[in-house]
Amino acid sequence: MLVLDIPRDQALRSPAEVRRLVEAVVNANPNDESRSVEWKSTLDLSHRNGAFHIARCILGLANRHPPHAEHEFGGVGYMIVGAEPNNLVGITPIDPVDLDNKLSPYLSTRHPSWSSQYISIDGKQVLVVLVEPPKWGDEIWQLRKEWSDGKRVMSVATIFVRGLANTAPADDGDLDKLQERLLRRATETPRLDLDVSYEGPPLVRLDSGAEAVARWIQARGDLLRAWTLNERDERIVGLHLAECKRRIRGLYLRRLAIFGQDLQVIVRNPTTRNLPQVQIVLWSSDPGFLKAMHGNEALPDRLPLPPQGGGVLGLTSGLELPTGETEVEIEPTHITIENFFEKPPIVRLLLGDVRPHGEEKSVSFYLFAKRDAGDAIKFNYRLTSTGVDAVQEGTFVFPVAPEISSLERIVTIDERMG
Numbered sequence: 001m002l003v004l005d006i007p008r009d010q011a012l013r014s015p016a017e018v019r020r021l022v023e024a025v026v027n028a029n030p031n032d033e034s035r036s037v038e039w040k041s042t043l044d045l046s047h048r049n050g051a052f053h054i055a056r057c058i059l060g061l062a063n064r065h066p067p068h069a070e071h072e073f074g075g076v077g078y079m080i081v082g083a084e085p086n087n088l089v090g091i092t093p094i095d096p097v098d099l100d101n102k103l104s105p106y107l108s109t110r111h112p113s114w115s116s117q118y119i120s121i122d123g124k125q126v127l128v129v130l131v132e133p134p135k136w137g138d139e140i141w142q143l144r145k146e147w148s149d150g151k152r153v154m155s156v157a158t159i160f161v162r163g164l165a166n167t168a169p170a171d172d173g174d175l176d177k178l179q180e181r182l183l184r185r186a187t188e189t190p191r192l193d194l195d196v197s198y199e200g201p202p203l204v205r206l207d208s209g210a211e212a213v214a215r216w217i218q219a220r221g222d223l224l225r226a227w228t229l230n231e232r233d234e235r236i237v238g239l240h241l242a243e244c245k246r247r248i249r250g251l252y253l254r255r256l257a258i259f260g261q262d263l264q265v266i267v268r269n270p271t272t273r274n275l276p277q278v279q280i281v282l283w284s285s286d287p288g289f290l291k292a293m294h295g296n297e298a299l300p301d302r303l304p305l306p307p308q309g310g311g312v313l314g315l316t317s318g319l320e321l322p323t324g325e326t327e328v329e330i331e332p333t334h335i336t337i338e339n340f341f342e343k344p345p346i347v348r349l350l351l352g353d354v355r356p357h358g359e360e361k362s363v364s365f366y367l368f369a370k371r372d373a374g375d376a377i378k379f380n381y382r383l384t385s386t387g388v389d390a391v392q393e394g395t396f397v398f399p400v401a402p403e404i405s406s407l408e409r410i411v412t413i414d415e416r417m418g
Contacts, residue, residue, distance in 0.1 A: 005027060006024040011074035018078075022080055022119050026088050035069065035162055038078070038167060039080040039084045040081045041084045042081070045093070049149060050102075051099075051106065054079060056154075059160045062114075063140065065134070065178075066133070070277060074350075074386055080127070080128050091125055092125075099116060106144055108144040115130050116129045191392075192275075193270070194268060195267070196266070203367050203368060203369045203373075203399070205400060205405060207406050207407045208407060216413065224417075233307070239307075252407055253293060254301060262366055264363070266360075266361050268359045269355065274353060274354075274355055275353065275385040278384070278385045279348060280362070282380070283346045283380055289344055289377050292365065293368070294335045294363070335350070349363065371404050373400050374400065378396070380395055381395065
């Protein structure tokens with residue numbers, strides 16, 4: 001079984017997550033094996049042999065048995081080209097459209113669902129192909145074009161399956177499982193019927209706009225300039241205020257999170273089935289929704305010390321020059337937040353397995369409203385489980401606190417000036 005130094009309880013999709021997977025493979029034992037991850041040290045993506053090896057892996061990962069696949073990475077399968085245990089080789093990338101065109105003859109137009117990413121590590125490009133989880137009712141995926149390297153021939157309609165050690169033509173046991181998977185569509189009507197709720201306080205109205213920050217910076221500057229200043233003093237005050245402006249929003253959000261304005265989603269399973277890898281996705285199109293956080297972001301934890309000395313500004317002994325944040329950002333395993341510039345944020349919460357008549361709570365997270373938001377914000381949610389080919393959808397209505405969480409109250413003007 002594959003031993004990777006990376007959590008395997010949810011799918012890895014973002015570039016940062018996929019990069020960590022590649023790094024984990026490079027650090028793995030060469031004898032490790034997996035139903036979910038296959039690697040090749042290198043392939044010529046422009047040659048038909050390289051295209052065939054990738055297509056074969058896609059077919060093999062797509063033909064896995066759903067109960068076997070769901071235990072790792074939410075059922076998603078990965079092929080890594082350009083890296084293997086103890087060996088980061090890299091490849092010469094080709095355009096994704098060209099890659100798709102080279103694979104299509106082997107996969108047909110109605111192919112398994114897959115995507116690809118190029119990951120750059122130490123100046124080398126690594127291709128990662130993601131194959132979506134197999135589901136009950138899926139067809140049996142077959143090779144659509146004959147391939148030969150002069151020694152071996154893989155005929156049309158060959159069925160590949162990813163096993164523990166390799167991807168190979170299906171044996172009789174594999175065919176039985178694939179037949180069972182195909183026929184399950186006709187005998188079952190899967191559905192999700194979970195009780196979904198949340199607990200937590202009303203959403204905070206943020207006071208972090210440009211106007212609020214400018215007001216705070218002006219007041220901080222007025223306070224510093226209460227002493228006698230000369231030309232050098234004013235320059236140092238300007239540096240201090242610029243660093244305050246860089247940190248102020250992050251410090252404001254960090255403290256709101258510390259004050260405990262967190263939410264949790266609760267999922268209860270009233271059925272007798274075990275539901276593996278339950279995930280809920282939240283989003284809102286309400287213009288009053290501003291930001292989502294998981295609480296472990298790399299945010300400033302303090303303001304810089306002001307310039308001071310002998311009651312008169314002008315000495316640099318107390319001035320902290322701009323530095324990085326004191327924490328390294330760590331994306332929690334069970335939550336992914338996508339904050340977009342012009343689109344509403346999306347929150348993905350992995351609750352894990354929800355046992356029969358059991359209950360699971362999500363990790364804590366934070367939702368913030370604009371200062372002019374309405375009294376409540378409606379959120380849509382989509383609930384899935386890797387063990388059921390069904391989606392449950394619904395809505396939450398989160399109340400919004402009536403008062404605005406003043407920037408000056410959370411981060412006082414005279415902070416660190418005592």
